[in-house]
Amino acid sequence: MTKFLGLLDIAVVGCGVAGQAAATLLAESGHRVTIYERFTEPQPIGAGLLLQPTGLAVLRKLGLADAAIAGGARVTGLEARTHRGRSVLDLHYADLHPLAHGVGIHRATLFDLLHGRLLQSPAKLVTGTEIVDVDKTHLVEENGARHGPFDLIVAADGAHSALRARLMPQVRAPLYSWGCMWTTVPDLLGIGAAGLLRQRVRGTRLMMGLLPVGRGEVTIYWSLPIRALGRSKTIDLASWRRTATALWPEAAAIIDHAATGDFARATYRHVALARWNAGPVLFIGDAAHGTSPQLGQGANLGLMDAWTLATTLADAPDLLSAFLRFERRRDPAVRYYRHASHLLTPFFQSRLAPLGWLRDAVMGPACHVPGLRVMMGSTLAGTRRGWLSATPLGDNGCFPLDV
Ligand SMILES: Cc1cc2nc3c(=O)[nH]c(=O)nc-3n(C[C@H](O)[C@H](O)[C@H](O)COP(=O)(O)OP(=O)(O)OC[C@H]3O[C@@H](n4cnc5c(N)ncnc54)[C@H](O)[C@@H]3O)c2cc1C
Known part of the structure; x- marks a missing residue:
């Protein structure tokens, strides 16, 4: 008779x-789930994401x-040009399937949807609780307060994960030397109507992105070296403008409007774990595989981790087998996107001018070579499982989760 894992006491750290x-997903599968968040109000x-x-x-x-x-904006493709108008990227989801598309969405909209759904589920939410360590099966706060015991601890505490630093001190998770500032402003130019994520680049030092995020708004990304992004650094918005x-x-109209407001600042890490778990603690999301957002995949990879974890626990005989199966299922895509993001980022964000020349000479034409176009399109769509394979979209243009 097949033995299954049964229902577990599970802690999730991080309400992202x-x-x-x-x-x-875990609570609705019947597990007893408590989710901990450091902020009192998660x-x-x-700004926005794709x-x-x-x-x-x-x-x-x-x-x-x-x-x-x-609540967001349907996005049909990605178009990047140099300041002279030369095409650098010209990719469309329709190359994979006529009905396929992405959605530009404000983080607040996505957060509200996920949060509302969490509150409807049987999961228990504990806020204002910063978890800094795990002692065997218990979570530990800075003041020594303990929570548990738990059979499984899911660390989803983001790219700068304190639990990863504590439990996997050997893991290097270096900061990229470039980050960005970003904000959301009214779409004064009707950018959203074209349904494209647009980028404009000049060499490898200047990059701006405009992503429609619905509700008549657009998110602006502006690339900056991290030394300009420290909290104590003032960003000269008149000069930026x-x-x-x-x-x-x-x-110009969108830039003018943005220059009168406030920007959030973002830094990214390159996170590569040799294993996804340390004892009963499984890392998911950016805590497990933070990347530069060049390929727009981080949140999507995190959602896929969540789904895979819930389905893997449903048919595993024990926790160790569940971890191994989870790793087998998630590793190919995560490895590909981590490598591809790492490889591509200096072509868009670095001081290496020759990479910019190479990008401008090669990438635009590559988008029109049939095999490469599909490979680049499937990379954008998040469907790749490695350099040589991708999961085909289903008949309705949707990603098939159950195959
Ligand atoms: C500029 C930029 C653009 C991006 N664009 C895209 C895009 O287009 N598409 C895409 O898919 N992804 C994009 N991403 C990546 C995406 O934002 C992340 O991959 C995603 O938000 C990671 O989700 P997460 O839940 O793993 O971590 P997070 O969203 O970082 O959530 C972590 C949560 O854990 C909490 N927490 C942290 N430490 C503790 C602790 N010690 N105790 C308790 N709680 C704790 C935090 O407060 C937070 O609520 C972008 C990222 C950036 C920076």
Whole structure:
């Protein structure tokens, strides 16, 4: 007779995209789940992001996809140009399937959807609780307060994970030397109507992105070296406005508006774990595989982790087998996106000017070579499982989670 793991006491640390999706799915599978968040009021930080067919498939399982599409903007592709108008990237989901698309969405909208869903689930939410360590099966706060015991602890505490630093001190998770500032402003130019994520680059030092995020708004990304992004550093928005307008004159109205407001700042880490777990603690989301956001996959990978974890626990005989199966299922895609992001980032964010020349000479034409176009399109859509393989989209253009 097949033996199954049964229902577990599970702690999830971190109330972000990955943690909330995991807590909801695990609690609704019958496990006793408590999710811990350091902030008293859990909240999203930053502006908009792009949901891919992979992330949308998980949201569909949570019953949230229609609301995400309605609250965001349908995105049909990615178009990047140099300041001279030369095409660098020209990718469309329709190359994979006529019905395929992404969704640009404000973080607050995505957060509210996931949070509302979490609160409807049997998971218990504990806020204002910063978890700094794990002692065997218990979570530990800075003041020594303990929570537990738990059979399984899911660490979803983000790219700068304190639990990863504590439990896997050998893991190097270096900061990228470039980050970005970003904000969301009214779409004064009707950018959203074209349904494209647009980027404008000049060499490897200047990059701006405009992502429609629905509700008549657009998110602006502006690349900066991390030494300019420290909390104590003032960003000269008048000077930024001049540089950005020179890079992208057609976006002047949006730039002017953004220059009167506030930007959030983001730094990223390259996180590569040799194993996904340390004892009963399983790392998911950015805590396990933070990348630069160049390929727009982090939140989607975190949603896929959550789905895979819930389904893997359902048919594993014990926790160790569950971890091994989870790792086998998630490793190919995660490895590919970690490597590809790492490889690509200096072509867009670095001081290495020759990489910019190479990018401008090669990437635009590569988008029109049939095999490469599909490979680059599937990379954008989040469907790759490695350099040589990708999961085909289903008949409806959606990512097939159950194959
Ligand atoms: C500029 C930028 C653009 C991006 N664009 C995209 C995009 O287009 N598409 C995409 O898919 N991804 C994108 N990403 C990546 C995406 O934002 C992340 O991959 C995603 O938010 C990670 O989710 P997470 O749940 O793993 O971590 P987080 O969202 O970081 O959540 C971690 C949670 O844990 C909590 N926490 C942290 N430490 C503790 C602790 N010790 N105790 C308790 N709680 C704790 C935090 O408060 C937070 O609530 C982008 C990222 C950046 C920076």
